Amino acid sequence: MTQQRFFPMTWMFCAIAATGFVLGCGGEGPVPETGQTDSESGHDHPHPHDEEEGGGHSHGVGPHGGTVADWGGGEYHVEFTVDHPKQSATVYVLGDDQKTATPVDLQEILVTINQPEFQVTLTPAPLKGEPPDKASRFTGTHEKLGIVREFSGMISGQIDGTPYSGTFAEEAHDHQHGHAHGEDDALVWKDTPKTHEGLRIILGHHGKHIHAGEELEPAVSITRDGKDVGDIQVFNSLLSSDGNAVLAQEVATVFEPETDDEIAHYAQGGLQIPAGARQVLVRFRIVPNGGEEVVYDLPIQLE
Incomplete structure (x- = not known):
């Protein structure tokens, strides 16, 4: 029973306000109310990549195992990583090779998640040896980051008065979220x-x-x-x-x-x-x- x-x-x-620019953000048992029945065919689980106007989209896996998005037509790249138990996100700013840490004069990065909808502001957390007024690593926390799932959304920031934004979409990794039926x-x-x-x-x-x-x-x-x-x-x-x-x-x-x-x-x-x-x-x-x-x-x- x-x-x-x-x-x-x-x-x-906690609500985090964004300022400065607009962001895009047959089996057995009962059949769920969607009306779909069980499937016996094998498949992989795709995770869609949302492409926003005016921003780059996901560019594979970064050096820290995260998802990389284009910033500025290849001038920069940003890598999104998440630690679910700590409810934290880290974004790394990379160069045009998508690998090299690139310190920038940036006060904050705003991450907008599509599903569930929320925003988290990341602040500088410079890596060892980086200049005191620049950073390539930015961190922030939000309780919804504790949800174990693949996130998608937009990463935005402003460097020397120029706004940058790029969309990303995490995909399942074999060591963590891999899943095939x-x-x-x-x-x-x-x-x-x-x-x-x-x-x-x-x-x-x-x-x-x-x-x-x-x-x-x-x-x-x-x-x-x-x-x-x-x-x-x-x-x-x-x-x-x-x-x-x-x-x-x-x-x-x-x-x-x-x-x-x-x-x-x-x-x-x-x-x-x-x-x-x-x-x-x-x-x-x-x-x-x-x-x-x-x-x-x-x-x-x-x-």
Whole structure:
């Protein structure tokens, strides 16, 4: 039986104002309200690159493992990185080779994220040996940076009176967010829809055949008024069938936008099932933006 518990959670939000210029910023179980059914075809999860007028777009992976955007038609490049646990973002200013740290006289960089919509101001954090009045590294924090997902948006700043801006879009990396579905990795919805604070929540997992000794990938569909909600923190862990023993520690999931093959959902929080197990519980901990968290337990019978 599914268990439900509620925990109070207080969230604080900060609004960061931008000045100076305008910024662009068939499976089993119930079918989610989008009307889409499970897909059994394999695919990769693309992350769209939003291209804004007047700004450069993403240019691959930078020297710090982040996403690089063009600034000024190749004169500069900026690399966006994020540390989800620390709720922080770092932008590195690079030269035309997209590799060399390039200190600039810049008071702040503004990062505008598209989904969920928010802005964060980054201030200079010079690397060792850089001039005191210049920096190639800029850092800032925002609680929504703690959401584990691929961000996209715009990076803007002004150097010597000249405004620069460029769009970026993170993509899944194999070491962190990599995700590809095989032919036996279809979305399977296992439980009836839940409702919590106006959200419609459906629990399930990837793969029709779940075995002991393998990795289980839980999945959650969350919508509000028929629209996907992508700014919620979702965690899952693995427990024994009686709920008393933790078999796999809690991990964060990643929001995956809708594709041609699958509806939008939270996933990529893989849990290793111990060998010899016959039944397990997946515990989902869902933390709405500014609301009370809720916990659901979903029993999984192993084959």
